[in-house]
Amino acid sequence: MKPIRPSIKDIAAHLNVSVTTVSFVLNGKGPEMRISEEVIQKILGYAREINYRPNQLAQSLRTGKTNVIVFMVEDISNPFFARLARIIEVIAYQKGYKVIFCSNENDDRHTGELLQVFRDQQVTGYIIIPSAGAKKQIKALLQEGVPVILFDRYFPELETNYVVIDNENATYQATKHLIGNGYRKIGFVTIAASQTQMVDRLKGYKKAVKEAKLRSRVLELPFGEDASEGEEHMRKFFEANPDLDAVFFATNYLAQQGLLVMREHFPGKLHAWGIMSFDDNEFFRIHTPSISAVAQPLEEIGSKLMEIMLDLLKNEKKALHQVVLTARLQERDSSQQKDVKSL
Amino acid sequence: MKPIRPSIKDIAAHLNVSVTTVSFVLNGKGPEMRISEEVIQKILGYAREINYRPNQLAQSLRTGKTNVIVFMVEDISNPFFARLARIIEVIAYQKGYKVIFCSNENDDRHTGELLQVFRDQQVTGYIIIPSAGAKKQIKALLQEGVPVILFDRYFPELETNYVVIDNENATYQATKHLIGNGYRKIGFVTIAASQTQMVDRLKGYKKAVKEAKLRSRVLELPFGEDASEGEEHMRKFFEANPDLDAVFFATNYLAQQGLLVMREHFPGKLHAWGIMSFDDNEFFRIHTPSISAVAQPLEEIGSKLMEIMLDLLKNEKKALHQVVLTARLQERDSSQQKDVKSL
């Protein structure tokens, strides 16, 4: 019925050589082990002929390496992560690695549980967006000597590899862009989190606002709220600050919620306000007005992550890679000249 | 340095029993194998004490079961698939399965390559959106006796498990909804594909249009076009059909492209036309006007898929599961009364 896959043993038997020899040859150690060219060719030829492919389970069991990379994000259905996942996937498969995606829901316990599972799996490498309190778990992982790369955010106190973007500068520039276009009362909607990326974004906003001698107006949503609660908070915030003329959302889902609130409760402001979001999104182009955004360089992040991962996997002695990429400001309708817009 | 994980052998040694006994007990076969209650408790107790967890590689090598489920879609970064992935992920992890996601780009060769890789991995089950010409590969997979579930579309000639939605009826109803609201010149934008879901959607539209004695106006984009080509085609189509008063996009990315085209080239029509999309999207709510859509029951699809998968995995003798779910029409601004809107 099901065609039994040939094993190294079958090759050995068929060619009257030992399993050892076959293994050496197939792993390219033929010359090193002084297997004669003749035998090498014989083995390679036959292996190709019967389309031999090693049983990776057996290999992994023996070597302890599974060639599985875990890609852990907050929520794989978030378009930002999903697109990144796609990029990672392509590179990984090319290089012969498999990727397991998973969502930690930005929850420490969940992160821990997942990591536990993967440790049992003897996963080869980890690319992780850590939840706020996952420092301990990450530390434990590091101590095992497995390749770990954090991204989007990191723990400054931990000596880890990471790939992040220059959040502070990006928000700073984007805020300046709003200011430069005539907006003066710029609100900043973020979530109360101590994670580097959020802290830095807030910093960038505050810096720009302060430099321009404007008042900072920040709404910090409690961490872990659901969408409707967030929307309610935003509604109140907008209501309590009727003089706002622009708003900066610190993440794409905040922008999503915010736009909905504006649409439903403040339809007039949708076109009057300057709007800026962190993380670009295909729909920001389509929206009317189209929404300006700080666009993270997804391709670059993805390929950098994999480049580092491959390096860590290849080299026994592991270098420390800490990469900060710069984001690009995607200007669209919503952040253009205030005067023009309010016409 | 790294704490060696305890194996079944360690347990055996420590308790002065054989590996066999330990294995039996840990697999719940203690009673069946007449291991005394005393020994059973001793083993279970000690296993818990040292937090023993089996090496899954070894287990898989021995049993041939990897507990890995492949979830193959066109493009994991498509929000529809990404959200589904999230749902599948949750259920699978709960049940002790791992999920590998991958994108076949709706390309047969790519599908084949991926399946090849996974076959080598001895993946336990497959949930697949098959590319158009993947019938052969799917057939091969079926013949191996591995659990396979298709979804979103299927091959009628193949005796497979599948979960799909009633595409024809959904489009039919949605088109009728547009007609009921006063639209008479309804365009249908789809891609030229022979895959069941697209064929059925077109059928539903045609049926509704015919019943209402309206003219059918269909734009079939060539398969495999990129976004900008598609947009160009749509622009021409809209231009060539200036009398259109509504448009139905057969997938979410077509709607996305179409909205962009309308926004850039026919801004007036954005509010005048009736607009309907297949596959709902968070942003359709936010868009102005908000976009009506046929919403696929994601939760239901996801849990149905996993329910079937778990059944296939559990029962040796496999039943055939062919499930057709119904989609829900999400009415929004863009499909409301024509008269009201054109005010």
Add this chain to the structure above:
DNA sequence: CCGTATTCCTAAATCGTTTTAGCAAAAAAG
């Protein structure tokens, strides 16, 4: 012609499980 190198290859252990076949002791049956 003996000892040492070199060449080419292999036996066997190992990774951590599962599972088949069976053994020794105790209990039951005769």
Add this chain to the structure above:
DNA sequence: CTTTTTTGCTAAAACGATTTAGGAATACGG
């Protein structure tokens, strides 16, 4: 008191690879 059955457990093979340690045959040096 023997035979059979049952109880309670285990030895060892297997899954399919990698890797260590070493062996036989030939070549070489003196």
